[in-house]
Amino acid sequence: MSNQAIVEFKDVNYSADGLHILKNVTGSFPEGKITTLVGPSGAGKSTLFKLCNALKSPQSGEILIKGKSIDNYDPVELRRNVGIALQSATMIKGTVLENLELPLVLQGKNIEKGFAEELLHDVGLSSEFLNRSAKELSGGQRQKLSIARTLVNYPKILLLDEITSSLDRVSQHDIEELIVKINKKYGTTIIWITHNLKQALEIGHYTWVMMNGEVIETGESSFLHSPKNERVLQFVKGELD
Numbered sequence: 001m002s003n004q005a006i007v008e009f010k011d012v013n014y015s016a017d018g019l020h021i022l023k024n025v026t027g028s029f030p031e032g033k034i035t036t037l038v039g040p041s042g043a044g045k046s047t048l049f050k051l052c053n054a055l056k057s058p059q060s061g062e063i064l065i066k067g068k069s070i071d072n073y074d075p076v077e078l079r080r081n082v083g084i085a086l087q088s089a090t091m092i093k094g095t096v097l098e099n100l101e102l103p104l105v106l107q108g109k110n111i112e113k114g115f116a117e118e119l120l121h122d123v124g125l126s127s128e129f130l131n132r133s134a135k136e137l138s139g140g141q142r143q144k145l146s147i148a149r150t151l152v153n154y155p156k157i158l159l160l161d162e163i164t165s166s167l168d169r170v171s172q173h174d175i176e177e178l179i180v181k182i183n184k185k186y187g188t189t190i191i192w193i194t195h196n197l198k199q200a201l202e203i204g205h206y207t208w209v210m211m212n213g214e215v216i217e218t219g220e221s222s223f224l225h226s227p228k229n230e231r232v233l234q235f236v237k238g239e240l241d
């Protein structure tokens with residue numbers, strides 16, 4: 001990959017409860033690009049995300065964010081750089097506004113109404129939603145709000161974990177367009193875990209395939225049409241879980 005790396009893994013190993021979950025993971029995610037992360041269930045994809053935002057620490061190896069070791073970031077600085085959205089799009093009880101400003105409240109700040117409206121507009125939600133209860137939103141709307149909430153800090157890197165898995169096709173398409181728009185508008189680096197290979201291929205500039213804790217094949221996403229690795233070929237044919 002010729003692009004500048006914004007997230008780098010150098011020989012990273014992670015174990016928990018005696019299980020070797022990530023094995024010698026080495027590779028980089030290029031700045032300003034969308035990299036999709038695919039692989040069978042249990043391959044270690046979500047664990048890799050937890051290492052990227054320091055929810056977990058590796059036993060060995062090094063993770064660099066913008067060239068600086070993740071160990072040298074303070075938690076607030078790291079959260080500002082690395083945003084995460086999950087399939088569950090968990091909301092607190094309260095209004096859309098209260099949910100949107102949560103990352104700022106955690107930093108002892110409030111959100112300005114104009115900024116909140118701009119963020120909602122960015123994700124395709126009308127400002128009329130601001131005072132509605134977040135619990136009343138549809139799945140697709142909730143996921144849009146979850147993405148807007150990560151944008152509050154203008155993260156340089158956005159980690160997306162299966163964010164369209166529980167959505168219908170229309171909402172899924174909306175979210176895909178939204179992520180491409182955010183990537184273009186803000187130059188946000190996107191790392192997107194998906195089990196949808198079509199999505200990985202169409203949305204990703206680059207793709208990583210992980211299996212059993214290892215990175216098996218990486219490159220421009222089009223390699224998924226004809227992977228070199230035999231197990232990856234089986235995986236894309238749907239012959240592996």
Ligand SMILES: Nc1ncnc2c1ncn2[C@@H]1O[C@H](COP(=O)(O)OP(=O)(O)OP(=O)(O)O)[C@@H](O)[C@H]1O
Binds near residue numbers: 017042043048
């Ligand atoms: N704290 C932990 N203790 C023990 N095992 C764990 C722990 N966290 C994760 N694992 C195991 O590590 C492996 C990788 O899990 P992970 O959730 O990262 O996989 P994944 O590729 O994201 O899977 P999926 O696509 O199903 O979400 C799994 O076998 C999981 O059971």
